[in-house]
Amino acid sequence: MNNLALFLVSAKQISSKPIRALLLVGLISFSAQIHAAALSEESAAFLASHLQENPNKQYQWLTGEVKKQVTLVLDHPYYTLRVPYWQSGRDDNRKTVWILEEIGKHKPITVGIVIQNQQIKSLRILKFRESRGWEVELPTFTQQFDGIALKSPVDLNNIDLTTHIDGISGATLSVRAVTKLSKLALLLQQHIDTKQGSAKQLTPAPVKTHSLTNH
């Protein structure tokens, strides 16, 4: 059985919390190389234009605490349990490319986001499938994200960007989706940087409490 299956099977069977946590760390650090053939044309071109070296495709798993935080950012869980990212370069020159998707109104918008030193270096709409709100593809909108980071310290109840993103009338839902993805990429970047030892660890997501009433 490969590593991936082994991790999940073991995690299910082991009741000890520390061992489960260790397994989860192993699961999160699990990474893999990919061939360009598995990517769409737009995504492959975006990767090639931002990462010169042959980048490694790796995965950030959206399980446990990460899943809770992602749900807070998007207002719903991400549609898959793992998210791909590609990295190249070292130290301050290390760039990470995230390719993420979020539904605008009815259909997913695919967005490519390049992050360097926990700031967005470039954001581009790789595939827009909606019939309205295409204006988010315009550079005048996407360039607003250049140099943006998460407000520090990160408040997991209200994750915000350092700069306000101007909306577009008639494209409110698309703007909202792209802004959420920018926050998501920056949040996930903090997780992988923490893992790689180059960022402060995020505090756990707040647990939502529900008051019980007698019926």
Next chain:
Amino acid sequence: MNKPSARKLHRSLAWVMVFGLVYLTLSGVLLNHSKALDLPNIDIKNPLLLKWYGQSAAVVSQSFSVNQHWITRINQNLYWDDKLLPLQGEIYQILPHEPFLFIRQASQVAFLSSTGELIDLIPLPEKLQKQNESQLFVSQQQIYLMIDQQVWSLNAEYSEFVLNTDNATSTFKMTTEALTNNPLPETLKTKLLALAPSGLTLEKIILELHNGYFIGSIGPWLLDLFALLILITIITGIRLHIKK
């Protein structure tokens, strides 16, 4: 036209237009407040209306029993029990491989956890796309996809299928059977059919009633005729007013 004739024509036209104007005004007001009234999200499931639009009513096309859960396709949507999966389209094959589940479709293999959460989508190489006769199987804990005596293996990261150079199919021991279609329990079927969107919304019907397309391409022409009648009524009304 003399005065009695103009008055008669004016009255007859006015009666015809009362109904038309009320109908257009009401549908226009509804469309103006479409979002507030949530019209785009009101699904129409009336079989007659669906038939009128050439759409088929929601039907269970495929259903598979997986470890006391059900994977169902209703029209193009896939469900895990009564939860909508972020997947669409025909299911070619379902292969359980604890603790995962693989759903083979036209151009991808969806990779799910045993609790029905989508882990990832594995794109199929172009040659393997839309090949219903290809077969996904497990041999010695490894996932393979076979077509025309060619065998492709799923890499260790479950991210892509790679062509096997050693294609001796006799060496494979298929250890896991793919699932077959099973009839869906009636309670779940009723629940899913009530949940499934029809694709026809109340907003669309009101819009097409308003612009005339509800009865086809002749509808707008009839509305043009109605507009002409309004003009005639205005003219006859002015004439009657002047000749008072």
